[in-house]
Amino acid sequence: MENTINTGYILELKEVSVSYTPGKYAVDKVNARIAPNTVTAIMGPSGCGKSTLLHAINRLHELYPGISTTGEILLKGENIFRMNPMKVRRLAGMVFQRPNPFPTMSISGNVLAGYKLNNISLNKKEKGLIVERSLRSVNLWDEVKDVLNKKGTFLSGGQQQRLCIARALALKPELLLMDEPTSALDPISTSRIEDLILELKKEYTIIIVTHNMSQAARISDNAMFMYLGKLVEYGTTRQMFTKPENKRTEDYLTGSFG
Amino acid sequence: MKKTKLSAPRYRLMKSRIFFYLVCTFSLLTMIPLFLIIGELIRKGYKQFNFDLFTKVAPTSMEAMLARISGDAIPGGILNGLAGTLLILAVAIVLAIPLGIATGVYLAEKKEKPLARLVRNLSDLLQGIPSIVIGVIVYIWVVKPMAGYSALAGSTALAIMMLPMVIRSTEESLKMLPDSLKEAGLALGGSYSAVVLRILLPSSFSGLFTGALLAISRVMGETAPLLVTVLGAATVNWDITQPTTAVSLLIWEFYNDPNLASLIWSSSLLLLLIVLCINLLAKSIAKKWKIQ
Ligand SMILES: Nc1ncnc2c1ncn2[C@@H]1O[C@H](COP(=O)(O)OP(=O)(O)O)[C@@H](O)[C@H]1O
Ligand SMILES: [Mg+2]
Numbered sequence: 445m446e447n448t449i450n451t452g453y454i455l456e457l458k459e460v461s462v463s464y465t466p467g468k469y470a471v472d473k474v475n476a477r478i479a480p481n482t483v484t485a486i487m488g489p490s491g492c493g494k495s496t497l498l499h500a501i502n503r504l505h506e507l508y509p510g511i512s513t514t515g516e517i518l519l520k521g522e523n524i525f526r527m528n529p530m531k532v533r534r535l536a537g538m539v540f541q542r543p544n545p546f547p548t549m550s551i552s553g554n555v556l557a558g559y560k561l562n563n564i565s566l567n568k569k570e571k572g573l574i575v576e577r578s579l580r581s582v583n584l585w586d587e588v589k590d591v592l593n594k595k596g597t598f599l600s601g602g603q604q605q606r607l608c609i610a611r612a613l614a615l616k617p618e619l620l621l622m623d624e625p626t627s628a629l630d631p632i633s634t635s636r637i638e639d640l641i642l643e644l645k646k647e648y649t650i651i652i653v654t655h656n657m658s659q660a661a662r663i664s665d666n667a668m669f670m671y672l673g674k675l676v677e678y679g680t681t682r683q684m685f686t687k688p689e690n691k692r693t694e695d696y697l698t699g700s701f702g
Numbered sequence: 703m704k705k706t707k708l709s710a711p712r713y714r715l716m717k718s719r720i721f722f723y724l725v726c727t728f729s730l731l732t733m734i735p736l737f738l739i740i741g742e743l744i745r746k747g748y749k750q751f752n753f754d755l756f757t758k759v760a761p762t763s764m765e766a767m768l769a770r771i772s773g774d775a776i777p778g779g780i781l782n783g784l785a786g787t788l789l790i791l792a793v794a795i796v797l798a799i800p801l802g803i804a805t806g807v808y809l810a811e812k813k814e815k816p817l818a819r820l821v822r823n824l825s826d827l828l829q830g831i832p833s834i835v836i837g838v839i840v841y842i843w844v845v846k847p848m849a850g851y852s853a854l855a856g857s858t859a860l861a862i863m864m865l866p867m868v869i870r871s872t873e874e875s876l877k878m879l880p881d882s883l884k885e886a887g888l889a890l891g892g893s894y895s896a897v898v899l900r901i902l903l904p905s906s907f908s909g910l911f912t913g914a915l916l917a918i919s920r921v922m923g924e925t926a927p928l929l930v931t932v933l934g935a936a937t938v939n940w941d942i943t944q945p946t947t948a949v950s951l952l953i954w955e956f957y958n959d960p961n962l963a964s965l966i967w968s969s970s971l972l973l974l975l976i977v978l979c980i981n982l983l984a985k986s987i988a989k990k991w992k993i994q
Contacts, residue, residue, distance in 0.1 A: 504889055534891035544882040548904040561892030561900060608886070615890065 454480040454618060454649050455501070460515035461673075462496050462505060470496040472673035473515070478666070483641060483650045485664035485681065487657065489696065493673040494653040498621050501651070502536035503529045520618065534562065536619040537612030542628045543604035545596030545611070552592040554607055555579060558615040578610040581647075582640055602633025606640065613648070620644065622652040626659065638663050657697060661685055669693040743974060747967030755779035755968055759937055760952055766961040776962070780969045783952040785938045786853065790928070791918060793857035793942055798864040799914055805865075806872020807898055822873075829866040836862050837927030844931070851933035853946040859927035864917040871913020875906035908991035915984035919977045925950040949973050 455478040462471040471493040478484055486494045499505040501517060503524060517524045524532045545554045552575045559566055559574070566574070575592065579585040584606045588599070596607050605625060612620060622641075626634040641650055641663050654660050660667055660681060667684045669677040669692070677690045688694045754777070761769075761778030769776050805821060812818040837859050844855040883905060887897035903910065933945040934955065947955075953969050956962040 502889060504885060507885070507888065530891040530893060532891075533889055538886075538889035540882055540886065540889075542882060544880070544886045546883065546886070546901055546905070548901075548907070557887075557901075558890035558892075561887055561890050561896045563896065611886075611890065 452479060453477040454520060455651075456516075456518040456521075457497075457501075458516040458518070460497070460500060460513070460517060462493070462500050462511065462513050464496075464508060464511055466512070469493075469673045471500065474670075474675040476668065476675060476678050478649060478651065480649050481645055481647075482665045483645050483652065483663055485660035485667045486651065486653045486670060487655075487660055487667060487696070488670035488676075490655075492670045494670055495623050497670070498538075498623050498651065498653055501619070501621055502533045502538055504533065504538060530562070534558070534615050535617050536621055537615060537617035539605070539609050539612055539620065539622040539625045541624045543601055543608050545599075545604050545607050547595065547597050549596060550593045551579075551588050551596050551599070551607060554596040555610050555614050557611055562615075574614050578614040579607075581613055581644065582606040582610045583636070583643075584610060600633070602629050602636060605629060605633065605637060609637075609640070609644075613644075618649065620648045620650045622650065624653050624655060627655060634659075657685075669696065671696075740974070743967055743971040746964075747969075747971040750776065750965055750968035751971060752779075752968075755972060756784065757781055760947075760955070760965070761962070762936070763959050763961045766959075766965075770961060776964055778965075780949055780952050780965070780972070782935055782938045783947050783949040783969065785940065786932065786935065786946040786948040787922065787950070789853050789940060789942065789946060790856045790860060790932065790948055791922065793854060794860040794864060794921065795914070795918065797857060797861035798868055798917070801861075802865050802868025802917075803872045803903070803910060806869045807876060807903070809869065809873040810876035825866045825869045828862070832926075833859075833863060833924055834926040834930070837930040840927065841930045848943070850943075851931060851945040852943050853932055853939065854942040856928045856932035856946065856948070857942070859931050860921040860924060863921050863924065863927070867917035867920060868913055871916070872906075872910055875909025875913070876902060878909070879905055908987055911991075912984045912988040915980050915987070919980040919984070922977055922980070923950050923973055925954050929954070 457474050457476045460471060460474045461469050463469045474497060486498065488494055496505055500513060501519075501524075505511055505513070506529065513525070519527075519532065519535060524536075546557055549557060552571070553560075555575045555578045556566070556571055576585060576589075579588060584603060587603065588594075588607075591598075596604060599607060605628075609620070609625075626637050629637070638659060641652065644650060652660075652664065664681045666679065667681040668675055669684065669688075669690070671692050677684060677688060677693045679689070684693065685697065688697060756779060758777070758779040759782040760780055761776060765778065766776045805825070809818050809822055840855055840859040840862070844858050845851055848855070879902060883901055884897055887901045888894070892900070928948050928951050932948065932951065934947045934951050935945050936947075939946045949969055950973065953966055953973070956966045956969065
């Protein structure tokens with residue numbers, strides 16, 4: 445943990461490679477360091493390894509049989525591959541492409557799902573506080589405070605996605621990983637989530653995979669451009685969008701990608 | 703030119719119409735036996751279908767004969783059979799459902815692992831084994847070592863028959879859940895077992911419940927495996943180590959005794975009604991509790 449003070453980075457990727465099949469790298473020797481309270485956008489064409497890299501950061505990629513990972517990922521200076529995977533996943537919350545509230549659980553049940561799954565027992569007061577804090581932090585509290593016992597699946601798509609963000613935030617993670625969180629949403633819901641991301645930055649460090657370049661420009665401080673598993677370019681978003689160093693990045697950003 | 707253009711659709715239309723009528727005819731044909739059976743049961747059974755059926759045990763042959771001679775309705779009911787069926791089924795459920803669900807979870811998770819394939823095939827095979835064979839096997843496994851017929855032996859036989867159905871319905875309903883549910887659960891730091899128990903199984907509850915109900919209604923009327931395992935009993939028995947009877951067994955006994963023959967219909971009608979109710983319940987649950 446003292447490494448945090450040394451480096452000032454919350455997350456460090458060192459020569460991270462992931463392969464689903466031997467010899468084929470979905471993520472190829474990625475090196476990057478991410479500072480706390482920033483939004484980092486990961487961009488790149490379909491299949492370039494964005495989701496795989498994101499999943500590796502909370503070790504969710506280990507679900508796939510036969511996957512192999514090399515390199516180091518340091519979360520606050522600690523190598524996540526030497527930590528308990530369940531602890532890693534609590535520290536790095538994940539929001540998925542499609543809103544996926546648990547269909548049998550109420551709205552408050554969904555927010556508290558992380559505690560339930562980790563067998564952490566809470567009293568009624570604690571539950572109420574966590575539900576309110578988490579729903580407030582995603583600006584959903586006023587909309588749902590009277591229907592907390594209704595099923596989460598009754599909400600609109602955008603509300604469901606904010607509920608899923610609240611569910612991840614309820615566990616007070618260090619990192620929030622988002623895999624194209626707005627690609628299944630309408631423009632209004634999308635812009636609400638973008639505003640939310642900018643607010644959440646004050647408390648959390650956010651890494652977001654996005655296909656939407658204007659979204660990356662609007663909300664991210666730094667941007668990564670991946671191509672064929674490699675991290676081709678990584679820098680401030682402003683620099684990437686104004687004068688990209690790499691030809692491929694430029695082609696992608698200007699839309700002249702083959 | 704015009705003619706061929708018109709005739710082709712007309713020909714096709716006729717073909718599809720003929721096909722439609724054929725399908726309708728055949729489905730009506732398949733309904734005929736069902737309605738005949740129900741009609742026959744009601745016609746012959748309604749006289750004996752009374753309160754006694756639920757509150758009194760089956761009469762002895764002598765009692766029935768005396769009633770017949772004096773022209774009265776046959777006294778008694780099938781309370782001992784109802785109690786036995788309930789007991790045997792309850793224990794069978796306790797044996798089959800947890801095991802079947804656990805196996806179904808394994809099959810749904812490990813889909814193509816060699817062991818999963820083997821288990822899946824064996825389970826399909828089990829479904830094809832004649833029920834009397836299962837009865838005889840259970841006789842050797844349970845009745846002989848316990849030195850006596852028992853409700854437990856009958857439950858074991860019925861549980862073995864229920865297993866493949868429970869396994870299949872569990873596997874199928876888990877497979878219908880999106881992967882994203884499992885991912886979301888694991889991403890929150892849940893252990894694998896917590897995710898299965900707290901998210902996956904509850905989310906497929908309606909499928910599991912429906913499958914269990916259908917399995918129950920399927921074995922409810924089984925007679926052959928019970929003949930060689932529970933033996934039968936003239937009184938109500940709630941002890942799983944003792945011989946017991948069941949509605950289906952009583953029907954078989956009534957059939958073998960001319961004095962009791964008129965009880966066949968009312969008890970069959972009752973059994974049919976129970977099975978029908980369970981099926982309808984299963985259908986309505988499947989509809990109502992379907993996720994999304
Ligand atoms: N479950 C999987 N099994 C095998 N290969 C996979 C799997 N998921 C992704 N891949 C491969 O890994 C590469 C990166 O995929 P992914 O990380 O999903 O890309 P992106 O999110 O950038 O579209 C692709 O070539 C894809 O075919
Ligand atoms: Mg992806």
